[in-house]
Amino acid sequence: MKLKHLILSGLFSVALSTHAVTPAPPSLSAKGYILVDYNSGQVIAEQNADEPLEPASLTKMMTSYAVSAELADGNISLHDEVTVSENAWAAKFPGSSVMFIEVGKQVSVEDLLKGVIIQSGNDASVALAEHVAGSEDGFADLMNHHAKKLGLSGTHFVNATGLPAENHITTARDMATLGAALIRDYPQEYETYKVKKFTYNNIEQYNRNRLLWDRSLNVDGLKTGHTEAAGYCLVSSATKDDMRLVAVVMGARSDQARKNESKKLLTYGFRFFETVKPLQAGTKVHSDRVWGGEVESAQLGTLEDVWLTIPRGKRKQLKANYVVNGALEAPVSKGQVVGKIFFQLDGKDVAETPLVALEDVVEGGFWTKISDGVSRWISEAF
Template sequence: MTLLKPKLITKLCGLVCSVSLFAANAQIIPSVPQINAKGYFLVDFTTGKVIASGDADTKLAPASLTKMMTSYVIGTEIVSGNIAPTDMVTISEKAWAKNFPESSKMFIEVGKKVSVDDLNRGIIIQSGNDACVALAEHIAGSEDAFADLMNAHSEKLGMTNTHFINSHGLDTDQHYTTPRDMATLGVALIRDVPEEYALYKEKSFTFNGIKQYNRNSLLWDASLNVDGIKTGHTSEAGYSLVTSATKDDMRLVSVVMGTTSERARMVESRKLLNYGFRFFETITPYKAGDSFAEQRIWMGNKETVSLGILEDTPITIPRGQRKNLQANFELDKTLEAPLAKGSKVGTLFLQLDGEEIAKYPLVTLEEIEEGSFFSKVYDYLRLQIMQ
């Protein structure tokens, strides 16, 4: 990522200072293309910026998108050490593949022992309903108890319009989600359980002599760098797809729910991703520890202190508009020593075309100790004169 090297504008207004990054004309962004789905959502993974949405909070049947939460729970259980990929799971009658004759399955057999790792791949790659029940029982004792875990994680993630009844997503009353909540879950999968998420890019999995291919056809799309996430389909839900793809420093998560066919969910998802990558970009103007400005400090053993931020500043902007950014900072008060390193002294604002798009705490990047007695008296007198 390219670090911006702005010049300090010497004009001060009270305790507000400006850093300018060249002026230019604003980029014209076209409207979001028409998305033929019951609901859709497009978000920048890194910044959380919502780029496009439609009926994003409409409650819809998730179908096999449900398995994203099943997978999330599995991933967190592995990370916490409660289960291991090498654990062997005895397949119960409830998890038997014969219980799911008209739906996707892994083809596991009752009484057989199957590893957590194989069952996990059976869920993610093969969308196996039987594998979902097997791991739900292994983790929580029953599918009902596992659904409680799913809902607890949903609440923790802020998925306020989601409720799960089962681990696989077959239609049932009070089993619903929204495009926005599915995007939240997609982001959480990538962020919280990266080893689990890495399985989503695998294109096929063979179990019990049966090779099945990942139903996410965008994994084969050479024009997009897609590495997940999940398809879903039932007669009630229609055809849905949550997708994540990367370009340069940008990762997008897209959701389309309730399209009319397998092809339609692929086409509509591609529309969203292409729109996001074509007209927007993720940049990081300043990184953690970068010095933003040297500011006068009084009563100290130095005359200036280096100010900056303690975190990266990723933002989503219209593509090509980096040069239009302006950074401003506002001090909370006149700076006086002593000041410890990392002390918050103000706020950094990032603006584009006069609109604030982000703000961060402005901190000292070094410790400033008190100066000598005489230098403090001198600074005190100067401050009195300036006031």
């Protein structure tokens, strides 16, 4: 295997000056936090990101995710009318956030979903849980099913609200993953997360995510949470140019503190880092010999966009190399991993991605195999 240089020049249309050493992330007053680039998945800053913590109403992100999945599968409709049970009665949740739905009344799934996302309604969460799964316990099982599919290894849900319960836990890293999944998997439903207020039953309530009103950032979600045990929590997401960041702050001291600490993270990420796409899906990186194939060579590259998070001003210094893992023999399948692409900054590997076949190469006929066999023997012998 021989490392080969990949020319990246010309892939970037903007030349930026070389930046000085990137400052360390800000110090935050919180039990755990993390800042992730949505497109690349790279972690920009973190502290205690895998520590088990109570999620409080961050739980409702998974409540809305599970409901969105049911909507996408056609199992329920936004126009379904849900009859409010006693379990979902607003009076059952004194002192906590509610949508103010009443027993026996019918409320649409669309309004209930807004009540969960915008008003953080515990009553709306239970009503949706019962509509989808028959009971809140059954819905919690569905939530954990989705958590497992998304790889939330430090998360376990007991209810749909986030009210304190034994073994109802998560981590800052898992909440960042869940936030990114909401944005990626259900963009239409995600639009609700930036809505600032919602009126139901003649009661107007405002979204508790105060960053939605901050004009210095383009924040479009996600969710707040608070209980005495969990402290003040916030999962936020913002965009700037082609960059989207997801920040999670858990266990802050106050509503103002979770806003300020989240803003510190987002500002740091946008100020000192940038997202670049050195390779687009379908980009040919190399053409390599295929022995015994119907055609002589296979086009190699990547079938998915490659995103990287790098210090701002470093994109002109980004380099790439690739390696093919030995000789290719037919048949070769599209998407088959045949090597790796390595990306370097300042002489150090910063990321890697699989090098794959961009097309199928079927086996050649009898005489092609004989001819290629002789040619390969001569090539390897001499």
